[in-house]
Amino acid sequence: MDRRSFVRNVAGGIALAGSQLLLPRALLGAALPSGALESEELFALPGKKPLIRRSFRPPNFETPVAQFGDVLTPNDRFFVRWHLASIPEIDPRAWRLSVGGDAASAPLDLSLEQLQRDFEQVEIVAVCQCSGNRRGFSDPHVFGVQWAYGAMGNARWKGVRLKDVLAKAGLAKDAVEIAFNGADSGALEATPDFVKSIPVWKALDENTLIAWEMNGEPLPHWNGAPARIVVPGWTATYWMKQVVSIQALKQPLGNFWMAKAYRIPKGKFATVDRFTTQETAENTPITEIVVNSLITNVTDGQKAKAGAPLVVKGMAWDAGYGIRGVEVTVDGGRTWQAAELGPDGGRYSFRPWQFVFKPSRGRYTVSARASNGLGATQVDQLIFNPAGYNNNVVQRLGVEAV
């Protein structure tokens, strides 16, 4: 499908959805739970600028929307998400990475210096987004960290290819998954340790890295120092922080975090990448980031000057198929126009965009809708799922021009 006909199809879809989009805001359910709004605050963790606190321990902090104005999210504004509360400070000189498992014939025990010296260093810009980003807007609400828009960020990651390290460790042909463990743990021995796996084919993707640097600096402690896994295109649950163990497995990993958590119902989402060794009849692990966009410089309910140009800015991203277009409406979905795309920073990066219009006196409802190289677009209505994943519902921001 070429871009022109694609845009036409998008416009057709919106015409159908138009009547729904005109529902009163209160009926759309796109609001955080009252308790989340009451408990949130701006709070600066050591080494971080103020972020929106969702929970202190384990620390879960999200980036305020206004901080997404630049293509690369600053390290000290980058979101923080941990499952377990015991997070050691690791001396990078003492850190070791164990690479082994029953599908690795030549296990390795690597220092950071060895990792940096013995393998080719590469860089990639990629969005790291929590699977549950925007969970707080789920309708009905679901248990979990009640994220708004900021459990994500875009960074330039520097490291080595996981495939190179696995090759040196003698990866066996019958490996099915590669498992990652970090140095974090729960307060109780009984709490399932956070260990995650990816299919071996994804581990061998040239873009999947073991990274120690983020935006030209060592990883911040809260983002996984000294080294973490980077899985471009896939949600952050697989981007193991403080990684200390990589295991090549001949059998699927069957722990709580794989078998029960981070799953989406089958058949509800148009996901391309499958994780077949973990699929059941009902559900499958979340894999790719859904195509999405965020308006970064307009807030709901804000005033604008009638007769003056209003520049609407934002970011768009997806799982690496490439952002092909962003359309904007200012009339609640009746008419859509193409936004201007900014520089292409790579297929896994945020893609900036902007749209300028000159409002007359009156009320406007502003939305943006990104589409990708597969022809996938954001949804108008939430695709409900029990864990609140893959939320790419089109935003609706009220603006009054006076």
Next chain:
Amino acid sequence: MKTLTLTTAVTFLFATVSATADETSIRMRDGPELATLVANCSGCHSLDYVQMNSRWVKRAGWEAEVKKMVTVMGAPASPEDQAKLVDYLTREYGVPD
């Protein structure tokens, strides 16, 4: 670090830190079961987890969550304490059936 045990793990210079954030600012709603909540839950997580997950959960939802914390996450709550937790969470952070 438990599931995939490593020989190298012990070589870390562990200086285990809590989140270092100041969770003493969290103010929970009062109730006769609040001490039970603190005793059974706050060893593993700060209580803002409860606050942000309110208010939409009915009794059955809080029962399921308490059960998950015990059976999956290993919370050491006795059956009596679990009943108290469900009463408190439903009354102070939930909604009526």
